[in-house]
Amino acid sequence: MADDLREMALEMFSPLPSTTPAVNDNLITPAKIDLGKALFFDPRMSASGVFSCNSCHNLATGGDDNMPTSIGHGWQKGPRNSPTVLNAVFNEAQFWDGRAPDLAAQAKGPVQAGVEMANTPDNVVATLNSMPQYQDWFKASFPDEADPVTFDNFAKAIEAYEATLLTPSPFDAYLNGDENALTDDEKAGLALFMDAGCASCHNGINLGGNGYYPFGLIEKPGADILPEGDRGRFAVTDTADDEYVFRAAPLRNIAVTAPYFHSGKVWDLETAVAIMATSQLGADLNDQEIGQITAFLGSLTGTVPVVEYPVLPAETATTPRPTGEVK
Amino acid sequence: MADDLREMALEMFSPLPSTTPAVNDNLITPAKIDLGKALFFDPRMSASGVFSCNSCHNLATGGDDNMPTSIGHGWQKGPRNSPTVLNAVFNEAQFWDGRAPDLAAQAKGPVQAGVEMANTPDNVVATLNSMPQYQDWFKASFPDEADPVTFDNFAKAIEAYEATLLTPSPFDAYLNGDENALTDDEKAGLALFMDAGCASCHNGINLGGNGYYPFGLIEKPGADILPEGDRGRFAVTDTADDEYVFRAAPLRNIAVTAPYFHSGKVWDLETAVAIMATSQLGADLNDQEIGQITAFLGSLTGTVPVVEYPVLPAETATTPRPTGEVK
Numbered sequence: 001m002a003d004d005l006r007e008m009a010l011e012m013f014s015p016l017p018s019t020t021p022a023v024n025d026n027l028i029t030p031a032k033i034d035l036g037k038a039l040f041f042d043p044r045m046s047a048s049g050v051f052s053c054n055s056c057h058n059l060a061t062g063g064d065d066n067m068p069t070s071i072g073h074g075w076q077k078g079p080r081n082s083p084t085v086l087n088a089v090f091n092e093a094q095f096w097d098g099r100a101p102d103l104a105a106q107a108k109g110p111v112q113a114g115v116e117m118a119n120t121p122d123n124v125v126a127t128l129n130s131m132p133q134y135q136d137w138f139k140a141s142f143p144d145e146a147d148p149v150t151f152d153n154f155a156k157a158i159e160a161y162e163a164t165l166l167t168p169s170p171f172d173a174y175l176n177g178d179e180n181a182l183t184d185d186e187k188a189g190l191a192l193f194m195d196a197g198c199a200s201c202h203n204g205i206n207l208g209g210n211g212y213y214p215f216g217l218i219e220k221p222g223a224d225i226l227p228e229g230d231r232g233r234f235a236v237t238d239t240a241d242d243e244y245v246f247r248a249a250p251l252r253n254i255a256v257t258a259p260y261f262h263s264g265k266v267w268d269l270e271t272a273v274a275i276m277a278t279s280q281l282g283a284d285l286n287d288q289e290i291g292q293i294t295a296f297l298g299s300l301t302g303t304v305p306v307v308e309y310p311v312l313p314a315e316t317a318t319t320p321r322p323t324g325e326v327k
Numbered sequence: 328m329a330d331d332l333r334e335m336a337l338e339m340f341s342p343l344p345s346t347t348p349a350v351n352d353n354l355i356t357p358a359k360i361d362l363g364k365a366l367f368f369d370p371r372m373s374a375s376g377v378f379s380c381n382s383c384h385n386l387a388t389g390g391d392d393n394m395p396t397s398i399g400h401g402w403q404k405g406p407r408n409s410p411t412v413l414n415a416v417f418n419e420a421q422f423w424d425g426r427a428p429d430l431a432a433q434a435k436g437p438v439q440a441g442v443e444m445a446n447t448p449d450n451v452v453a454t455l456n457s458m459p460q461y462q463d464w465f466k467a468s469f470p471d472e473a474d475p476v477t478f479d480n481f482a483k484a485i486e487a488y489e490a491t492l493l494t495p496s497p498f499d500a501y502l503n504g505d506e507n508a509l510t511d512d513e514k515a516g517l518a519l520f521m522d523a524g525c526a527s528c529h530n531g532i533n534l535g536g537n538g539y540y541p542f543g544l545i546e547k548p549g550a551d552i553l554p555e556g557d558r559g560r561f562a563v564t565d566t567a568d569d570e571y572v573f574r575a576a577p578l579r580n581i582a583v584t585a586p587y588f589h590s591g592k593v594w595d596l597e598t599a600v601a602i603m604a605t606s607q608l609g610a611d612l613n614d615q616e617i618g619q620i621t622a623f624l625g626s627l628t629g630t631v632p633v634v635e636y637p638v639l640p641a642e643t644a645t646t647p648r649p650t651g652e653v654k
Binding site: 041042043044048049050055058059060061062063066067071072077147255256258267268285306307308309310311312313315317321322324326 | 635
């Protein structure tokens, strides 16, 4: 029976690997990881000097922020909840609507978004080129390139760093054969998660992040949770079938990354599970079942890698000055 | 001659100690340091969830931000340049006008300032109490107290952490007897720094931070650098003699903490040195002399301690929600 549950689970899910995965067209080296970490934590990558990648994808708080939607340049609010960067390398595509094929493409988005970091590729490159240490780090990270300080390489270095942000969890230990890694409640939740149909969308290594589904497949939630103005993947594909379609949220570390959904309107994980059951499965789960599924989701909270906070290069006379001006 | 210079220097300055200093009325323990680090990096200490202590006193960039004045809650600008937290434990008092006697008193300021973190002591305590792990950490840090989660203890823990942020520099190695720790230019700059009179105000362990002086003692700089609306320590003492009086800036890590002065209006260190010479000393230094003093100031850039980025407790159902609302 115990073995049966794990065997079923192994058909739907995969444990995290124990090493950094390879990514397409981007050789991961220690030098590139270190550069990417510096860039990830550097607030001077934003026009104002206030925001770094880590501001909204904070490694101290589950790899996201703790807000419905992020606050960015000029105190503007972003349109959707900030997803966690942890294990994001295993998502099939990035953003809630999957509009970026990989983390390098994703990294170029927020830095240019007017409501987020409000910067330009030219200004990022000028900022990096103004600091000799960054020039050296780019040379070491892209040794075959004559002119390595580019916006593309900025994004690739961030992707390389983010690929290291894996958080092995009790669920991984369980999948790897440790029967005692999950409690009985968590195992009951796992069984329910598969039986009730949650795993039809939330499967694979990240229990989600690898497919697109309408939010409200069976019953559309209210506009407080599914705001009408945000039609999801429709904006990417311009296809009627993609109205209110979103990438299934990856569920690793979900217990520590409230609030939930692309709208960030639900703070309580049990409530989120209940909404999913109704809207996506038409299932009427009782409180005990919801509690067990939530307990199982808690077993997806993993150990964040040790991060040595970087010491960044100092500005020079040619570093573009920060500006909080809203254009 | 070489020994003479060091002997003279040792009469004016002191090297950093090699261990964390004791602070008044606040026993520093490993548990308290760890708690203080978590609090220092926790953006949920601000009303919006955007700003932590580290936002404006960023350990990655010299212990300050890189702006004339910080951007805070509601995208408001603070009134004065953010000073570095590095080695700040050795300042006689905190803030540009010395209005906080120590780091614990200082820590209570920005968290409540409407233009900075815009929080309240009650909301900070409610936030901390909502997370069991924070409760445990406060108990471990203040083991003799029945009710350890208080705003006072919040500030004391931050003070304990900040007391560990010491950055030994080549100048310390020189003071400790390593003749080769400074270049000839840096030594010439050190001699000038003492001869010209800079060290009259910028002395002691932090080369400043321990006395109050009018900005514009000899010649008042223009309103672009010394804005008329900010009368400095006058706001603290209400004494005419304290008009435009500020605490002498501590100069450790000055080369990596541009822009300069309480107004943050000067980005170039040589320019700042020239302004100081004119306004405070009435000295007419030539370019070589300014270059040598600037070289000496560069020898005050120290090694930042290794900081393991914290993993913070997750919010619970009772955690007060972040709000970006500007009251």
